[in-house]
Amino acid sequence: MGISDIADGLGRRIEGLGASVSEGLFEPVIRLGVTGLSRAGKTVFITSLVANLLDRGRMPALVGASNIRAAFLQPQPDDTVPRFDYERYLGALTGPAPHWPEGTRAVSELRLSFRVAPTGLLGGLRGLRTVHLDIVDYPGEWLLDLGLMEKSYAQWSEGVLARIGARPGAAAFAAALAAADLTARFDEPAAKALAEAFTAHLHAAREAGFSDCSPGRFLLPGEMAGSPVLTFAPVPPGEYPRGSLGHEMARRYAAYKSQVVKPFFRDHFARIDRQVVLVDVLGAIHAGPAALEDLRQSMASILQAFRPGTAGFLASLLGGRRVERILFAATKADHLHHSQHARLTAITGALLREAKDRADFAGAKTQALSIAALRTTTEESIAHDGVELPAVRGRLADGRSVALYPGELPLDPAQLLAPARDGARHWLGADYSIMAFAPAAVSLRPGEGPPHIRLDRAAEFLIGDKL
Numbered sequence: 333m334g335i336s337d338i339a340d341g342l343g344r345r346i347e348g349l350g351a352s353v354s355e356g357l358f359e360p361v362i363r364l365g366v367t368g369l370s371r372a373g374k375t376v377f378i379t380s381l382v383a384n385l386l387d388r389g390r391m392p393a394l395v396g397a398s399n400i401r402a403a404f405l406q407p408q409p410d411d412t413v414p415r416f417d418y419e420r421y422l423g424a425l426t427g428p429a430p431h432w433p434e435g436t437r438a439v440s441e442l443r444l445s446f447r448v449a450p451t452g453l454l455g456g457l458r459g460l461r462t463v464h465l466d467i468v469d470y471p472g473e474w475l476l477d478l479g480l481m482e483k484s485y486a487q488w489s490e491g492v493l494a495r496i497g498a499r500p501g502a503a504a505f506a507a508a509l510a511a512a513d514l515t516a517r518f519d520e521p522a523a524k525a526l527a528e529a530f531t532a533h534l535h536a537a538r539e540a541g542f543s544d545c546s547p548g549r550f551l552l553p554g555e556m557a558g559s560p561v562l563t564f565a566p567v568p569p570g571e572y573p574r575g576s577l578g579h580e581m582a583r584r585y586a587a588y589k590s591q592v593v594k595p596f597f598r599d600h601f602a603r604i605d606r607q608v609v610l611v612d613v614l615g616a617i618h619a620g621p622a623a624l625e626d627l628r629q630s631m632a633s634i635l636q637a638f639r640p641g642t643a644g645f646l647a648s649l650l651g652g653r654r655v656e657r658i659l660f661a662a663t664k665a666d667h668l669h670h671s672q673h674a675r676l677t678a679i680t681g682a683l684l685r686e687a688k689d690r691a692d693f694a695g696a697k698t699q700a701l702s703i704a705a706l707r708t709t710t711e712e713s714i715a716h717d718g719v720e721l722p723a724v725r726g727r728l729a730d731g732r733s734v735a736l737y738p739g740e741l742p743l744d745p746a747q748l749l750a751p752a753r754d755g756a757r758h759w760l761g762a763d764y765s766i767m768a769f770a771p772a773a774v775s776l777r778p779g780e781g782p783p784h785i786r787l788d789r790a791a792e793f794l795i796g797d798k799l
């Protein structure tokens with residue numbers, strides 16, 4: 333740990349104290365982090381959660397909802413973070429031609445404030461309290477970058493090169509690597525060619541359903557696109573003299589850590605109180621055993637961020653502060669008939685099991701749930717060879733209505749996780765499908781948010797105790 337790390341840690345702690353003293357006395361702020369890998373469902377989750385907290389008719393499991401006298405959006409407190417574009421996303425999901433919002437590229441934030449009636453014995457004597465909920469949307473890939481903080485460039489390179497082996501685009505990257513002379517004098521076009529081949533591989537791997545496509549900013553560069561911190565790639569072990577291409581790559585890797593990874597953890601992650609981690613378990617099962625195993629390993633890396641005791645860098649930033657509650661939510665459960673939801677939850681729990689067993693997340697409360705932030709289907713049973721199958725029906729983007737029987741998830745999660753871990757190429761004797769259902773056209777009644785599955789349970793776990 334360097335002097336600057338210590339100073340940063342101290343600065344945060346003092347700043348953090350200031351915030352908690354003034355806000356703690358007057359208006360409590362809950363900072364809710366929403367994360368998940370690309371396409372996990374973060375934007376849809378936040379949009380539907382906010383809509384359902386503003387209009388709470390579909391939130392029976394949120395017990396404190398009856399204490400809420402008013403809920404309203406406010407300007408968010410951080411001047412340099414983009415606002416989560418709630419109105420636009422809600423318009424996309426529930427407007428006249430419902431469609432999914434586009435993918436997001438960066439951190440964004442929204443403040444929802446509640447006026448809450450006092451509860452308890454002396455409740456009647458006090459006025460309404462204000463509780464602020466600051467929701468922060470950030471890519472899970474950025475948490476994967478925490479793994480880089482403890483790795484030297486050589487260690488990181490070795491790990492990546494071993495992992496990507498047969499993945500899409502890896503051969504083209506290997507060819508680019510073979511063509512490059514890493515000991516030759518550094519020149520920018522050569523660095524760029526390698527970084528581009530590596531980035532192309534990351535994109536292809538993500539398309540194919542792989543989860544660990546870090547460094548996170550390579551896929552989501554935002555305003556850093558093309559800058560030197562994103563223009564490096566892993567290289568084989570070797571002696572790279574000063575001024576060489578290989579040496580400059582190592583320097584840029586170090587710059588990525590100090591100028592990209594560290595500021596994210598300091599400015600965003602370190603301030604989170606409650607966290608929801610969205611996981612597209614069904615999508616990974618559909619993509620096959622390799623994708624499910626990669627998801628498991630990626631989640632294990634992501635969850636490292638929530639046990640800061642082991643990571644020196646993060647421990648010094650957090651200074652004893654911790655996330656109090658973590659919800660692991662399998663998203664898009666509306667692809668399944670409700671009779672299969674418990675199995676999806678069990679698979680999600682098992683997927684995270686190892687990571688959870690290694691530590692108890694420093695005392696944080698955790699829960700696993702299967703949810704759909706926006707329910708796009710209705711349930712029905714379809715007759716197939718004389719058997720009634722529990723199915724769901726939804727609408728495709730072209731307007732066709734189709735019934736889907738996604739396959740029966742096993743009762744025992746090991747039936748999926750074990751073959752995945754053993755490197756199976758296909759699921760044996762089973763086929764799991766999902767469909768690109770479009771959001772259903774809804775006409776929301778006054779006081780009701782968009783239809784969902786268990787979003788109220790998620791909200792109760794995350795913020796129920798503060799209402």
Ligand SMILES: Nc1nc2c(ncn2[C@@H]2O[C@H](COP(=O)(O)OP(=O)(O)OP(=O)(O)O)[C@@H](O)[C@H]2O)c(=O)[nH]1
Nearest residue numbers: 370371372373374375376432435436664704705706
């Ligand atoms: N059926 C169903 N599909 C969903 C639901 N939530 C998300 N999806 C699907 O998942 C896709 C990704 O959802 P987003 O909310 O944009 O995911 P994200 O995590 O914000 O994605 P990035 O911003 O690209 O990282 C959507 O376009 C939908 O196709 C849901 O509740 N039900």
Ligand SMILES: [Mg+2]
Nearest residue numbers: 374375435436
């Ligand atoms: Mg998004």
